[in-house]
Amino acid sequence: MNKTKEEILDAALNLFSQKGFSTVSIRDICSVVNIKESTVYYHFQNKEAILNEILKQFENHSESLIAKMSSAFPSLMSTPQAFDNLLPKIMNQYIDNYLADPFCNKVIRILSIDHLNNPKVHQLYSYWLFEKPLEIQQFVFSVFNNAGIISCDDPAFAAEKFYAPFFFCLSRYLISDELTEEKIEKFKESIFKHIKEYFR
């Protein structure tokens, strides 16, 4: 992709994730990238198109991450030791490449700021922060149950119980302020406590 276009996307991502889509002006973006406003319209049809491009990249990233993580799934089920060894690895992957990944984290902020205002954002917000993670975990728990690894008669509730602390800690530590290494550590510490407690 063109360098200027990438710079615009990058600046827009940063600004949108700090102040929300409608509060950021084309001028704001241009003064970061150091280009004229009309230049933006060479690369994008309009302001919304910038957001759409960001969201599209986010979806691609997220889907490919899911694909990657799913491939680790069979090994997870092989033996109890494999489970104990792999679970933290998978969780770390999920955190490092998604919740705390600089790009994804910023998009998640955008989703949480703008979801009430923008239907398209709302749909992504619902999907990626609620539906999809719950669906995956529900699936995992029901497979585990069927395999006799855990006993779980309500996989939907199990998923919700497992995911709630993730969402809570995400909101509390990862998108409440600037994202720092410190915050990520706090998040991980907290979330692994919850996981440990969960499988106690």
Place this chain on the structure above:
Amino acid sequence: MNKTKEEILDAALNLFSQKGFSTVSIRDICSVVNIKESTVYYHFQNKEAILNEILKQFENHSESLIAKMSSAFPSLMSTPQAFDNLLPKIMNQYIDNYLADPFCNKVIRILSIDHLNNPKVHQLYSYWLFEKPLEIQQFVFSVFNNAGIISCDDPAFAAEKFYAPFFFCLSRYLISDELTEEKIEKFKESIFKHIKEYFR
């Protein structure tokens, strides 16, 4: 308070909670209340003052609710039966008068939309959605622990574990879309399941 001023506050509350503070214009508010823009400036110094008034009312409401709920606390501890009887009542009070209360619910939406953009909102967001509830629950759990009602060696974690589903379900059911009776029912159903599971 003056009728027009109240109507302005009411319209502003609705609009701010739907689109966020900066996306709502004075014109938007006026076209709801059916007054001229200059009239707004008779009642409020500026746009921000409208938000501040709303936030002030929210704080007053919240604080008085806490006071009211605290008074029920001693009876909660008297006998195990009292606990079992009272807990749902208190939870319902918390939900009906706070999380799902039309006024509070809208303010909570505002907090969640604008917290990244507005420092004052951010402070209230952190305080009322994280610090305060966790502080209260941590206190409750440590008292319960001391009284031998429950055994809990890490009240801070216990509070987080108890509150996480609240926050999750709040985000999922109560501030993700328009607030309907149906959504409130879904929320309650889910949250009482979590509570039951918690005290299992």
Place this chain on the structure above:
Amino acid sequence: MNKTKEEILDAALNLFSQKGFSTVSIRDICSVVNIKESTVYYHFQNKEAILNEILKQFENHSESLIAKMSSAFPSLMSTPQAFDNLLPKIMNQYIDNYLADPFCNKVIRILSIDHLNNPKVHQLYSYWLFEKPLEIQQFVFSVFNNAGIISCDDPAFAAEKFYAPFFFCLSRYLISDELTEEKIEKFKESIFKHIKEYFR
């Protein structure tokens, strides 16, 4: 006159003389007097009426000062010693009760700020800062000439020559900044030097 009305006039005088008529708002005046804007309209028909009242008072003050000073004129002509004695007295009177008088000084500032913008002000500005003083002095010089006290074949030019330093020092010392005792002293020092030089 009513106390509130006087306070309005006083506040308006101060503000108009600092920032000019059109730059001062009714609000500005009210916040000094500590009344509501609508109250102003009980005492004055509109904003302009406040200015007119001030200008009327100024004209009354000026005219009565001229009358008073004219009465000293005959004695001025009696003997050369009387002239030498009386001239500084008259000049001091002119300065203390007019150019440097707190009320008149403020009005003169208003005239000099607003004369280009407001025809009525322009007329007073021309009259009281050019026509009238030159007319009086021209008259004085021609009488003095006829009486043989001084020899002066062009009283109009003599008046202009005599008055020019007044106007210059007025602008430089008395209406260029806040009016202080120090500034008045500087003005007097300078102007008496010019007078002495004139009659050398």
Place this chain on the structure above:
Amino acid sequence: MNKTKEEILDAALNLFSQKGFSTVSIRDICSVVNIKESTVYYHFQNKEAILNEILKQFENHSESLIAKMSSAFPSLMSTPQAFDNLLPKIMNQYIDNYLADPFCNKVIRILSIDHLNNPKVHQLYSYWLFEKPLEIQQFVFSVFNNAGIISCDDPAFAAEKFYAPFFFCLSRYLISDELTEEKIEKFKESIFKHIKEYFR
């Protein structure tokens, strides 16, 4: 410079010099230039920037005029005849290119209208209407004195005496009303009378 930008500056100059900076609206300027208000903000950061540009041009003009006039100074001192020949030429240059120059004259009006209200304008007003001319003339008189051309033991007072009629006639003839050829003639007639009288 861009044509539209120049037209804005020109219209602003005319309007500011007639009504003062704060009384002129961007709309006023636009309706003269026949552009939309937003266009003004393409060329200038804000209203004040228009004034600043005008003032900057005035300072450049004034400084280069002083430089040009200073170069004529040595010849002025060579012989008494040179003095008699050159003085009117220099005075005419001063009047035609400064006091009565259409651009400068308008700026001087702005200075005299807005100096009490605007600190930056006040500084230019003091400098260009009092400090600088007096400084130059004081310098000239002291050099002339040292060269034996005139005898003058108080050059500061001599400068004030020489300059006072300029300032007076400037106010009376050149910035009191619209600037016409007639007014300029009146001004010159008067000022040359004063100069002749001065060197009598």
Place this chain on the structure above:
DNA sequence: GATGAATGAGTGTTCATTCAT
């Protein structure tokens, strides 16, 4: 690829003024 110039619609806000009380 990029920009200089322009714009129409909209933003928050201030203003002098009115009028019923």
Place this chain on the structure above:
DNA sequence: TATGAATGAACACTCATTCAT
């Protein structure tokens, strides 16, 4: 006497967008 409430017109300024170059 004074004010609470309201307003229409104006204000400086910002916005996303267009289009010729």
